[in-house]
Amino acid sequence: MPQRLIAAVVAALLVGVAGCGGSDEAADNTFKLWHFEGPDSAMGTAWAEAIKQFEASHPGVKVAFEEKGFEQIQKTGSLAVNSKDAPDLLEYPKGNATAGLLSKQGLLTDLSDEVAQRGWDKKLGPGVDTTARYDERGVMGSGQWFGIPNYAEYITVYYNKDMFDRQGLALPTTLDQLTAAMDRFVAAGITPLATAGQEYPAQQVLYQLALTKADRGWVDRYQRYTGDVDFHDTAWTYGATTFADWVRKGYLSRDSAGLKAEDMGLAFMQGKNPIMVSGTWWYGRLRAQVKDFQWVSARWPGMTAGSSGNMWVVPKAAKHKQYALDFIDITLSPAVQDKLRDAGGVAVAPGAAPAADPAIRQLNDDYRALRDADQLAFYPDWPVPGYYDVQVQAVQKLITGDADPRQVLDELAGPYREHVASIGK
Amino acid sequence: MRAVRERGSYLLYLAPGALLVLAVVLVPFGMNVGISFTEWSGVGEPEWTGLDNYGRLLSDGTFWASFRHNLALVVAMAVLPTLAGLVVAATLVDYIGKHFGARQAAVLRACVYLPQVLPIAVAGIVWSWILAPKDGALNAALRALGLEALARNWLGDPDLALWSLMGVLLWMQLGYPVVIFMAGMSRLDPALHEAAELDGASWWGRFRHVTVPGLRPEIFVVLLTCTIAALKVFAPIYVLTRGGPAGATNVPAYYSFQNFFERTRVGYGAAIATVLTVLVLVLTAVFLRVQQRGER
Amino acid sequence: MRRHAVLWSMVVLAVAMLVPFVIVVLNAVKTPAEYATGGPLELPEGVSLDGVIAFWDRVDFGEKLLNSAIISGSVAVLAVVVSVCNAYALGIGRVRGRTWVLVVFLTANTLPQEALVYPLYYLADAIGLYDTKLAVIIVFTAIQSAFGTYLLTSTLSGFPRELLDAARIDGASKWQALVRVVVPISKPTLGVLFVFFFIWTWNEFFLPLVLLISNENQTVPVALGVLQGQRLMDATMTSASALLGVVPAIAFFLLFQRALTRGITAGAVK
Numbered sequence: 005m006p007q008r009l010i011a012a013v014v015a016a017l018l019v020g021v022a023g024c025g026g027s028d029e030a031a032d033n034t035f036k037l038w039h040f041e042g043p044d045s046a047m048g049t050a051w052a053e054a055i056k057q058f059e060a061s062h063p064g065v066k067v068a069f070e071e072k073g074f075e076q077i078q079k080t081g082s083l084a085v086n087s088k089d090a091p092d093l094l095e096y097p098k099g100n101a102t103a104g105l106l107s108k109q110g111l112l113t114d115l116s117d118e119v120a121q122r123g124w125d126k127k128l129g130p131g132v133d134t135t136a137r138y139d140e141r142g143v144m145g146s147g148q149w150f151g152i153p154n155y156a157e158y159i160t161v162y163y164n165k166d167m168f169d170r171q172g173l174a175l176p177t178t179l180d181q182l183t184a185a186m187d188r189f190v191a192a193g194i195t196p197l198a199t200a201g202q203e204y205p206a207q208q209v210l211y212q213l214a215l216t217k218a219d220r221g222w223v224d225r226y227q228r229y230t231g232d233v234d235f236h237d238t239a240w241t242y243g244a245t246t247f248a249d250w251v252r253k254g255y256l257s258r259d260s261a262g263l264k265a266e267d268m269g270l271a272f273m274q275g276k277n278p279i280m281v282s283g284t285w286w287y288g289r290l291r292a293q294v295k296d297f298q299w300v301s302a303r304w305p306g307m308t309a310g311s312s313g314n315m316w317v318v319p320k321a322a323k324h325k326q327y328a329l330d331f332i333d334i335t336l337s338p339a340v341q342d343k344l345r346d347a348g349g350v351a352v353a354p355g356a357a358p359a360a361d362p363a364i365r366q367l368n369d370d371y372r373a374l375r376d377a378d379q380l381a382f383y384p385d386w387p388v389p390g391y392y393d394v395q396v397q398a399v400q401k402l403i404t405g406d407a408d409p410r411q412v413l414d415e416l417a418g419p420y421r422e423h424v425a426s427i428g429k
Numbered sequence: 430m431r432a433v434r435e436r437g438s439y440l441l442y443l444a445p446g447a448l449l450v451l452a453v454v455l456v457p458f459g460m461n462v463g464i465s466f467t468e469w470s471g472v473g474e475p476e477w478t479g480l481d482n483y484g485r486l487l488s489d490g491t492f493w494a495s496f497r498h499n500l501a502l503v504v505a506m507a508v509l510p511t512l513a514g515l516v517v518a519a520t521l522v523d524y525i526g527k528h529f530g531a532r533q534a535a536v537l538r539a540c541v542y543l544p545q546v547l548p549i550a551v552a553g554i555v556w557s558w559i560l561a562p563k564d565g566a567l568n569a570a571l572r573a574l575g576l577e578a579l580a581r582n583w584l585g586d587p588d589l590a591l592w593s594l595m596g597v598l599l600w601m602q603l604g605y606p607v608v609i610f611m612a613g614m615s616r617l618d619p620a621l622h623e624a625a626e627l628d629g630a631s632w633w634g635r636f637r638h639v640t641v642p643g644l645r646p647e648i649f650v651v652l653l654t655c656t657i658a659a660l661k662v663f664a665p666i667y668v669l670t671r672g673g674p675a676g677a678t679n680v681p682a683y684y685s686f687q688n689f690f691e692r693t694r695v696g697y698g699a700a701i702a703t704v705l706t707v708l709v710l711v712l713t714a715v716f717l718r719v720q721q722r723g724e725r
Numbered sequence: 726m727r728r729h730a731v732l733w734s735m736v737v738l739a740v741a742m743l744v745p746f747v748i749v750v751l752n753a754v755k756t757p758a759e760y761a762t763g764g765p766l767e768l769p770e771g772v773s774l775d776g777v778i779a780f781w782d783r784v785d786f787g788e789k790l791l792n793s794a795i796i797s798g799s800v801a802v803l804a805v806v807v808s809v810c811n812a813y814a815l816g817i818g819r820v821r822g823r824t825w826v827l828v829v830f831l832t833a834n835t836l837p838q839e840a841l842v843y844p845l846y847y848l849a850d851a852i853g854l855y856d857t858k859l860a861v862i863i864v865f866t867a868i869q870s871a872f873g874t875y876l877l878t879s880t881l882s883g884f885p886r887e888l889l890d891a892a893r894i895d896g897a898s899k900w901q902a903l904v905r906v907v908v909p910i911s912k913p914t915l916g917v918l919f920v921f922f923f924i925w926t927w928n929e930f931f932l933p934l935v936l937l938i939s940n941e942n943q944t945v946p947v948a949l950g951v952l953q954g955q956r957l958m959d960a961t962m963t964s965a966s967a968l969l970g971v972v973p974a975i976a977f978f979l980l981f982q983r984a985l986t987r988g989i990t991a992g993a994v995k
Contacts, residue, residue: 071940073942079939088853110473111472140549170668262562263562270760273762298892390692393671393687393691401674401675404675437811439814440814442814443810443815446810446871450833453867454841457840518729524728525731529732543742555745576774592930603742611882615913616913644840646883654834658833661838702836706832709836
């Protein structure tokens with residue numbers, strides 16, 4: 005009796021493991037689409053519209069859309085793309101460590117022919133394709149097209165205009181004016197710069213400072229391995245020492261070592277700090293939630309971190325590549341791009357008419373100017389997989405005073421060298 | 430002869446569990462050990478590198494530092510909750526339960542256990558609000574009490590972050606031993622307690638000489654499982670500090686995760702996980718030996 | 726007097742344990758604008774359920790609850806059954822080499838999950854179980870029952886022999902002894918195990934995140950995690966999600982209280 009029961013349990017387990025797992029086979033006319041933008045974000049709104057248009061132009065095709073989380077895709081997206089259940093199209097983070105890695109491993113569809121045929125490269129214009137093309141080593145900037153960006157992003161400076169007015173300060177346009185303004189705030193007992201050391205903001209500030217002494221060649225050497233990188237050259241040294249100075253002078257609080265990006269955004273939105281140096285991805289939220297003061301976004305003097313946004317990629321295992329390509333085409337149409345722009349995003353292929361809202365026009369014009377002058381410098385954590393954490397830890401030490409600029413740059417140099425040595429293997 | 434047959438039939442009861450552990454743990458772990466001898470980015474073909482990863486581990490300062498931090502977390506997640514849990518459980522059962530009623534004891538126990546129920550993602554958000562340097566609840570409370578001087582950057586200061594983390598883990602962990610010990614105390618014979626009481630033993634004396642020895646099996650279980658949990662601790666670190674500031678709260682489990690999913694150095698991550706596992710196994714074996722001696 | 730001092734110290738402890746939950750509730754009923762101006766600790770002006778409703782709709786929370794309930798419930802039941810069978814053989818049957826068997830079982834519980842992720846993914850994909858609830862149920866039944874085996878073996882090894890001998894003299898088989906003698910007497914511990922397994926599985930995040938990629942199979946914590954780690958995280962929605970994550974767990978806990986309370990009354994009666 006008991007033996008029989010136990011045998012039955014064992015058998016049931018074996019049967020369970022052996023199969024009968026897959027529930028429903030994807031219906032033949034389903035277009036499986038994933039992205040990780042919130043429904044209220046500029047991208048989310050624009051892509052909801054694109055789905056509508058796709059359904060109208062593809063009668064009988066069901067769009068199975070799933071909203072994912074950024075971390076979910078960043079960490080486990082490669083597993084999904086590699087499995088039998090891969091989607092037909094998904095949004096994927098750009099850069100060597102993410103899309104580059106997948107392309108190198110042959111998990112993504114090469115879109116180069118489509119790009120030429122449908123004229124997507126013309127639509128996107130120069131400079132945006134850097135993050136869309138990867139060579140056989142998975143290094144961006146040349147080779148085949150593996151992703152299609154829909155939007156762009158860059159680091160800008162947000163000013164709380166009311167707080168500047170109260171100090172009788174004009175909005176800065178140069179780095180010197182910026183530091184002078186920050187001195188004034190410190191003298192008035194206000195910490196001027198909102199930032200966060202536990203996530204991306206602080207490392208981007210250091211990078212921005214280094215970029216003021218950099219040029220395109222410097223960026224290419226660092227981001228695309230086109231030559232040797234010296235972490236103690238003028239630009240890096242200036243970036244790290246100036247950042248340390250800013251901490252010492254009280255431009256940013258030592259407390260920010262333990263803050264997250266969300267805390268930085270809140271501090272700015274609550275009017276605690278008058279300045280925030282961060283990405284255009286904050287733009288829509290500031291527009292929606294800041295009610296009690298005037299704010300503006302202004303260009304960082306010189307080169308700035310930024311690039312195309314995350315991209316559409318088509319897994320090798322996708323069952324309906326045609327649908328995926330048609331959908332990308334729709335997202336690049338002027339109607340959808342304008343919708344993205346008017347919701348507070350930076351469009352890569354907008355229509356001819358400029359935005360109605362002057363602030364949004366400014367945001368998009370700044371991007372055009374940066375792109376045309378070739379001043380977008382990607383992000384500091386891109387060159388090495390897992391570099392993000394290295395940067396976070398190193399810059400935290402600068403904020404807490406646990407390391408001097410020289411030591412911090414050494415800390416950044418180690419993993420970089422190690423990675424460059426292993427490339428092409 | 431008969432004894433052998435007996436053993437045999439008992440073995441049948443082990444079959445389903447053994448099969449599960451083989452399929453879900455032993456085989457995958459074997460694969461993991463295999464991966465640790467390779468250089469691999471998670472998809473595509475692994476490249477055999479032999480003992481390279483282990484060689485690199487030995488000279489990796491981050492790895493050794495992460496073990497040191499882990500010892501502190503063992504104190505916070507195993508030693509302290511066990512001691513505190515014993516006192517709380519005993520107080521609830523034979524003090525509150527006796528003098529005020531079982532219902533009150535049950536309600537209090539529910540409150541203490543609740544943090545165990547909280548999804549860790551949520552706990553992370555809440556604690557980062559409480560411990561925030563500027564407008565965090567803890568610093569705000571200190572200021573309200575006029576103790577401004579004690580306000581700190583709890584998670585952002587490398588010297589303090591580990592202590593703050595220990596506090597949070599203690600909060601999370603306490604409910605588990607309390608519930609186990611309270612269940613265990615229902616096994617104990619009340620007559621022993623009454624005899625001790627008649628002998629004039631104080632509450633504390635009864636606690637030391639009756640309750641604690643009676644709960645020995647549970648104490649072992651709690652200590653061991655909490656120690657293992659502490660050595661594997663990952664989620665609280667992920668949501669609260671990401672191993673920072675400046676590496677002050679990195680632990681092996683998080684370090685291996687970083688290598689798996691952020692640096693895409695799966696081989697190296699597998700090596701870290703393997704070393705950690707071996708360490709835990711050795712510890713477990715030692716624990717069980719000691720426990721069996723105690724039983725004899 | 727002293728009695729009340731003890732009671733109050735316990736009450737203070739309980740309140741300290743509950744403070745974070747209060748903060749979750751406070752923020753879940755704020756509007757984003759209130760949160761943006763006042764931060765997490767200001768009292769809300771009124772109760773706004775917009776965040777909760779928005780989150781519910783955004784992730785189809787009802788479906789996630791059902792998935793979590795199916796997975797946690799199955800794991801809790803199966804893992805208790807497997808644990809009892811194992812512990813019966815090890816604790817009462819005293820199978821030879823049981824220390825080593827225990828160590829092997831404990832490995833299941835000791836392995837850092839990070840170490841199992843890639844192999845489990847490949848195995849699941851190979852046998853067609855990737856992205857199915859069954860895969861997660863099997864994995865967690867193994868992991869939880871390993872713990873249960875250890876706990877029950879410890880308590881059963883002290884099981885009164887005379888009870889078993891009495892059953893045997895009555896002509897009961899091993900199976901009958903297990904079902905009629907061992908299980909009823911261990912009920913309080915089994916109840917506690919059931920609760921632990923349910924709640925642990927309910928709160929598991931990492932393996933479900935990797936093994937359940939499509940939204941229709943997702944569990945509650947994974948759905949909560951979808952909002953986290955976004956570059957922009959709206960804190961009120963996060964608290965709303967937190968509230969929705971806590972409520973079911975507390976509800977189950979209250980349901981399970983009965984199982985746990987038996988232990989207390991047994992000690993307090995007489």
